[in-house]
Amino acid sequence: MKRFVLLDTAPIPNNGGALCLFEYGEDFVIKLEGGKGGQLMNTRMHGSEDALAAIPCKRIAARAGARVLIGGLGMGFTLASALQHLGADAEVQVAELVPGVIEWNRGPLGAKAGNPLQDPRARVLNEDVAKILQAEPRSFDAIMLDVDNGPEGLTHSTNNWLYSLDGLSACARALRPRGMLTVWSASADRQFSNRLAKAGFKAEEVQVFAHGNRGARHTIWVCELK
Numbered sequence: 001m002k003r004f005v006l007l008d009t010a011p012i013p014n015n016g017g018a019l020c021l022f023e024y025g026e027d028f029v030i031k032l033e034g035g036k037g038g039q040l041m042n043t044r045m046h047g048s049e050d051a052l053a054a055i056p057c058k059r060i061a062a063r064a065g066a067r068v069l070i071g072g073l074g075m076g077f078t079l080a081s082a083l084q085h086l087g088a089d090a091e092v093q094v095a096e097l098v099p100g101v102i103e104w105n106r107g108p109l110g111a112k113a114g115n116p117l118q119d120p121r122a123r124v125l126n127e128d129v130a131k132i133l134q135a136e137p138r139s140f141d142a143i144m145l146d147v148d149n150g151p152e153g154l155t156h157s158t159n160n161w162l163y164s165l166d167g168l169s170a171c172a173r174a175l176r177p178r179g180m181l182t183v184w185s186a187s188a189d190r191q192f193s194n195r196l197a198k199a200g201f202k203a204e205e206v207q208v209f210a211h212g213n214r215g216a217r218h219t220i221w222v223c224e225l226k
Contacts, residue, residue, distance in 0.1 A: 007108065009033065010100020021104055028109055030075070030101075043112040045211035046077040048184060048218035049146065053078045055206070055222055056142040056180040057085035066090040069140045069174070071129030071162070072147040076105045076113035082144070083119050092122050095129035097147070102126060130162055133170040141176050146184040151192040163192060168199035172225060181223040188219045202226050 002025040010019045018033040019040070029042040041049075053070070060066050066086055070078055073096035082092050096102050102124055105117055116122055125132070129147060151163040161167045163183075171181050181201060185192075188205055196203040201223035210216045 004029065008100065008104065010098050010104070012098055019098060019100065021100075021108075023108075028075070028112065041075055043075055043109070045216075046075065047211050048208040048220060049074060049077040050081040051206075051208045052144050052146055052182050052184045052220055053082035054085055055220065056144065056182050057082050059180060060141045061086055061090075063141055064089065066141045067139060067176075068092050068142040068144065069129070069132060070094045071143070071145040072096065073101055073105055073124060074146060075109050076116050078144060078146055079122060080113040080116040083116055083121060086121070088121075090121050092119075093132070094122065094124040095127045095132050096124060097126070097128055099126050130167065130170070133167075133174045137173050138176050140174055140179060142180045142182070143171055143174060144182045144184075145171075151183075151185060151189045163195075165195050165198055168195055168201070172200045175225055177225070179225055181221075183221040183223070185219040185221070193221070196221060196223055200226050 004022040004024050007021045007023055012018060020031050020033050022029045022031065027043045030040045031038070032040060057068065067090070068082055070082065070092065073079065073094050079092060079094055086092065110117065117124060145162065147162060175181065193203055193205060203221050203223040206220045206222050207217045208220055210218055
């Protein structure tokens with residue numbers, strides 16, 4: 001009988017909480033310490049994380065020297081998907097706030113996603129993605145955000161800025177002409193769609209299965225600069 005085996009705990013900076021990495025049979029699971037919110041992610045269900053990168057990267061793959069930014073390393077599946085769909089001269093920058101998550105991806109989690117951090121096109125920074133967005137205007141062909149449970153921060157309250165009008169406007173300024181933004185969420189949010197429009201994006205809500213072609217669905221906002 002499978003059971004959850006705690007492998008490690010990683011403090012969340014400036015939060016007071018922590019993320020917990022569990023082994024569950026052949027899979028790995030990340031939960032918020034104390035059980036709040038249940039499973040945040042696991043290695044068995046990552047269809048929507050794959051799609052978060054596949055959708056924009058397929059559209060920009062032909063651009064020479066494409067440069068993309070991923071907010072949130074998670075279990076590495078979004079990074080792996082971006083690398084799969086981009087060319088040899090692309091650069092994929094990942095901002096991850098929790099140092100422990102980076103170490104997990106260099107360790108036990110790496111093989112599950114195909115060890116994307118070993119790809120020379122990938123660069124991971126232990127940094128708040130909000131700081132990168134504000135420091136690098138017109139720098140990215142695509143930005144992919146999966147830093148929390150969606151527009152309402154669960155693991156880190158300061159994530160709320162990223163989903164605010166100011167945060168989304170910062171995303172728009174960080175994009176190159178014809179740039180794309182995709183945002184992952186556990187559920188739909190009409191108010192968030194309205195904020196995207198105010199920030200200068202033409203946005204579409206896409207429902208994606210978490211695993212295979214049935215069961216739970218997640219929402220991805222696919223956005224283009226107007």
